[in-house]
Amino acid sequence: MDITNLIVPKKSIGGVCIGDSIEKIEAGLSGHYKIHKEQNSLTLDDGFIRAYYGPDGIITAISCNSKFTGSYQNKLWAGMTVAEVLTHSKEQIAWSGFVQVDKISGSGLSLPEEHDDFESLTDHFALDFIFDELWVYDF
Structure with a gap:
């Protein structure tokens, strides 16, 4: 494989x-x-x-994690900063412990437990904050 x-x-x-x-x-x-x-x-x-x-x-x-160099449509990848998320997407929501962008269901950037919800990404995260993990799920 x-x-x-x-x-x-x-x-x-x-x-x-x-x-x-x-x-x-x-x-x-x-x-x-x-x-x-x-x-x-x-x-x-x-x-x-x-x-x-x-x-x-x-x-x-x-x-x-960020060692994985792939992306989803050059819009979503592990190791993104908040600034990159904002640049590469139009909409960001907190959903089930993840940042979901542009209503792309089934994938998301893992949120730290203490910040599992937000109105705007910049409410809790600096522009240089890095989302270490990207997840794919079917729930």
């Missing part, structure tokens, strides 16, 4: 897909990446990509 630089909301990051078997992903990527497996997540290269799975071993959500 080769990692791509694609982000597909509600579906995948880098070719790791929601609905895939974690064993399939682990087998396809072992030898290419440093893998750390926990009870409900599989991490590649210290968070480059992290797949979350349920007791059945099926991936339910995926995240990546």
Whole structure:
């Protein structure tokens, strides 16, 4: 399995897909990446990509950090600053612990727990604040 630089909301990051078997992903990527497996997540290269799975071993959500160089339509990527979010999107809302932009459901930038809601991004965050993680989910 080769990692791509694609982000597909509600579906995948880098070719790791929601609905895939974690064993399939682990087998396809072992030898290419440093893998750390926990009870409900599989991490590649210290968070480059992290797949979350349920007791059945099926991936339910995926995240990546700024080491992942892909983006969604040059509008959304891990490691964005607040200034970049404001430049590359027209609308930003807080939704379920994430910054969702331009009504693109199924993907978002992870908000710190202490700031899980906002009226405007600049209410709580400086323009140089970096959103370390991007998530893809289907809820």
